[in-house]
Amino acid sequence: MRTVAQRAGVSSATVSRVLNGSGPVKEETAKHVRRILEELNFIPNPSATTLKYGRSNTYGVIIPDLTNPFFPEFLHRFEDLLVENDFELLIATTQSSQAKFVRSIRRMLMRRVDGVLIMASEIATRAIEPLFDHRIPIVTIDRRHVQEGTGDVAIHFEDAYLQAVEHLSRLGHKQIGFIGGERGIRTSRVRQRAFERAMQIVGLECQKEFLWEGNYRVSGGDEAMRVMLKATRHPTAIVTANDLTAIGAMRALHAAGINIPNEMSIVGFDGIELGDAMHPPLTTVAVSPNELARACVRALDHLKGSINKRGMRLSVGCSFVQRGTTAPPRSPKRLQYHK
Amino acid sequence: MRTVAQRAGVSSATVSRVLNGSGPVKEETAKHVRRILEELNFIPNPSATTLKYGRSNTYGVIIPDLTNPFFPEFLHRFEDLLVENDFELLIATTQSSQAKFVRSIRRMLMRRVDGVLIMASEIATRAIEPLFDHRIPIVTIDRRHVQEGTGDVAIHFEDAYLQAVEHLSRLGHKQIGFIGGERGIRTSRVRQRAFERAMQIVGLECQKEFLWEGNYRVSGGDEAMRVMLKATRHPTAIVTANDLTAIGAMRALHAAGINIPNEMSIVGFDGIELGDAMHPPLTTVAVSPNELARACVRALDHLKGSINKRGMRLSVGCSFVQRGTTAPPRSPKRLQYHK
DNA sequence: ATGAAAGCGCTAACAA
DNA sequence: TTGTTAGCGCTTTCAT
Numbered sequence: 001m002r003t004v005a006q007r008a009g010v011s012s013a014t015v016s017r018v019l020n021g022s023g024p025v026k027e028e029t030a031k032h033v034r035r036i037l038e039e040l041n042f043i044p045n046p047s048a049t050t051l052k053y054g055r056s057n058t059y060g061v062i063i064p065d066l067t068n069p070f071f072p073e074f075l076h077r078f079e080d081l082l083v084e085n086d087f088e089l090l091i092a093t094t095q096s097s098q099a100k101f102v103r104s105i106r107r108m109l110m111r112r113v114d115g116v117l118i119m120a121s122e123i124a125t126r127a128i129e130p131l132f133d134h135r136i137p138i139v140t141i142d143r144r145h146v147q148e149g150t151g152d153v154a155i156h157f158e159d160a161y162l163q164a165v166e167h168l169s170r171l172g173h174k175q176i177g178f179i180g181g182e183r184g185i186r187t188s189r190v191r192q193r194a195f196e197r198a199m200q201i202v203g204l205e206c207q208k209e210f211l212w213e214g215n216y217r218v219s220g221g222d223e224a225m226r227v228m229l230k231a232t233r234h235p236t237a238i239v240t241a242n243d244l245t246a247i248g249a250m251r252a253l254h255a256a257g258i259n260i261p262n263e264m265s266i267v268g269f270d271g272i273e274l275g276d277a278m279h280p281p282l283t284t285v286a287v288s289p290n291e292l293a294r295a296c297v298r299a300l301d302h303l304k305g306s307i308n309k310r311g312m313r314l315s316v317g318c319s320f321v322q323r324g325t326t327a328p329p330r331s332p333k334r335l336q337y338h339k
Numbered sequence: 340m341r342t343v344a345q346r347a348g349v350s351s352a353t354v355s356r357v358l359n360g361s362g363p364v365k366e367e368t369a370k371h372v373r374r375i376l377e378e379l380n381f382i383p384n385p386s387a388t389t390l391k392y393g394r395s396n397t398y399g400v401i402i403p404d405l406t407n408p409f410f411p412e413f414l415h416r417f418e419d420l421l422v423e424n425d426f427e428l429l430i431a432t433t434q435s436s437q438a439k440f441v442r443s444i445r446r447m448l449m450r451r452v453d454g455v456l457i458m459a460s461e462i463a464t465r466a467i468e469p470l471f472d473h474r475i476p477i478v479t480i481d482r483r484h485v486q487e488g489t490g491d492v493a494i495h496f497e498d499a500y501l502q503a504v505e506h507l508s509r510l511g512h513k514q515i516g517f518i519g520g521e522r523g524i525r526t527s528r529v530r531q532r533a534f535e536r537a538m539q540i541v542g543l544e545c546q547k548e549f550l551w552e553g554n555y556r557v558s559g560g561d562e563a564m565r566v567m568l569k570a571t572r573h574p575t576a577i578v579t580a581n582d583l584t585a586i587g588a589m590r591a592l593h594a595a596g597i598n599i600p601n602e603m604s605i606v607g608f609d610g611i612e613l614g615d616a617m618h619p620p621l622t623t624v625a626v627s628p629n630e631l632a633r634a635c636v637r638a639l640d641h642l643k644g645s646i647n648k649r650g651m652r653l654s655v656g657c658s659f660v661q662r663g664t665t666a667p668p669r670s671p672k673r674l675q676y677h678k
Numbered sequence: 679a680t681g682a683a684a685g686c687g688c689t690a691a692c693a694a
Numbered sequence: 695t696t697g698t699t700a701g702c703g704c705t706t707t708c709a710t
Contacts, residue, residue: 010697012687012689013689013690013696017695020689046450050384052688066415362680368680387703682710685705689701
């Protein structure tokens with residue numbers, strides 16, 4: 001930058017003002033400086049700014065796992081919004097490990113992020129305290145609790161699962177099961193409770209033996225479904241904690257030669273693009289990555305600069321997407337392995 | 340850090356030496372300093388180091404698209420390797436846009452990365468010149484050209500497609516088609532040529548009308564397959580540029596009521612985990628994300644610090660994964676839409 | 679074995 | 695409207 005200033009015959013302060021539009025500069029001077037900037041192919045060094053001000057124009061995002069396609073789809077939208085603000089994105093994944101989560105938080109602190117979006121809900125409250133101590137704005141997804149410096153974006157699972165269950169009920173299903181996420185993760189409880197509540201509202205009995213545990217990945221849905229198929233009684237339809245779980249369940253059903261949707265209906269959750277490429281295409285409840293991203297950015301921006309206030313409580317709706325994995329239940333006789 | 344130094348009654352230089360093990364410190368002093376470090380919850384500020392030395396202990400990665408599951412799977416491994424070296428990962432996506440690519444390069448420059456891994460091969464050589472000018476080590480994937488400061492990791496498509504075509508040929512297929520990537524992307528040419536060469540080696544005629552263009556996404560495979568099904572002649576088996584393309588092709592076949600694999604065989608490429616969750620499970624040629632990541636890190640590390648030499652030329656093999664989308668061809672009569 | 683100090687690039691406060 | 699300057703945190707060289 002000094003080089004630029006010298007070449008342009010001005011001071012570095014003027015160059016800075018031109019770059020940021022942060023002070024009065026005679027248009028003529030500005031033009032000249034811009035030309036030199038161009039000529040010298042000037043690349044600013046944000047480290048200097050970060051060093052000086054202790055902020056980096058960056059939001060951090062902590063997600064459980066990049067290999068769940070929902071997150072890439074979300075991050076894509078989220079980053080687009082950040083770019084508009086000249087913000088950067090720092091991604092950290094926890095792989096469901098507390099140790100990695102703690103390290104992620106540390107990275108966020110080191111990089112002097114201006115806010116952290118926490119999408120990994122398996123987190124002990126203790127682990128985020130350092131953020132709190134350092135007065136970093138926090139936005140959580142589905143923690144459903146806000147305080148000073150902390151906002152929350154809730155996904156409307158209650159409505160989502162109500163739509164799913166109503167749809168199945170209208171088709172004639174009475175025995176509806178649920179494959180959830182790992183126990184001990186907050187959002188797993190939220191999702192399961194939303195499902196139970198939906199059953200109640202629709203007037204169906206929710207049977208304990210029809211609740212299984214998954215892991216938000218294909219493997220969990222697959223295993224849960226295998227366990228289910230070994231039992232003597234099983235539901236005629238399954239609602240799942242997310243699309244990957246549903247896809248895993250479908251795999252197990254296909255492997256057992258059970259027809260989807262005629263012998264078993266499945267509903268996913270998330271609305272990942274690949275759901276539509278499954279066979280049959282996955283009926284699901286979709287969260288709009290766009291809307292979610294917008295809400296997250298809004299909640300983060302709201303706390304930026306003024307952390308001495310409660311964060312926003314936002315909520316994002318879901319839309320039911322009917323595709324090919326749901327149909328009326330078949331005769332109530334016991335399913336057989338066909339292969 | 341100054342606070343730590345004061346509290347420990349030493350100079351900041353000593354603290355620095357303790358932190359980095361970069362100089363002689365009496366064990367007793369070191370212990371004391373470490374205790375204070377702990378006590379004060381010291382968080383280093385890497386911006387200062389970046390500012391001072393113009394390097395950031397970061398490798399940048401430029402990928403076309405985070406929503407192709409191969410990249411998250413790869414990045415996961417890649418990051419694991421970097422963490423071992425206390426390196427960070429800076430991800431940029433181009434969405435196949437030259438403008439975004441140029442911006443990505445600029446971000447890499449601003450952030451003072453120590454090397455850039457370029458996995459987006461649609462790039463004009465011009466666009467990477469700034470990296471070259473700034474003496475940033477570059478590793479490309481499948482550019483198949485190295486020079487001073489630039490290494491390359493080649494994926495062995497020749498072998499990959501040979502395995503695929505041999506497998507199909509052994510099953511009895513004679514008419515084998517190929518759905519590639521967008522024209523104008525280097526790796527698309529490489530893949531198509533590798534396919535053509537494989538056909539030649541196996542002694543099958545490669546027919547021009549059996550070559551279609553995709554886009555490395557589900558949509559491209561789907562559309563190409565729809566076009567194919569409208570034609571009067573078509574192959575009995577299809578090899579694709581990647582798994583997403585294959586999945587798209589499968590979707591179109593399912594929609595047309597054509598049985599996979601009995602009426603049409605499909606082979607993908609990449610080996611993404613979701614391929615195994617398709618119905619039927621996708622036969623594919625897998626690249627090990629692990630091996631690829633290892634090669635990339637090796638090539639990058641090789642140039643780190645000493646850019647005045649040719650980069651390495653590495654090559655990563657592929658392994659054929661037989662699953663459920665390939666079978667002997669059925670009678671040669673024209674396929675009909677069944678639905 | 680330890681300390682003092684310079685300097686990386688940037689920006690805002692202040693001076694002119 | 696423009697320039698001067700201090701200082702952000704860190705590491706390394708040189709001196710002690």
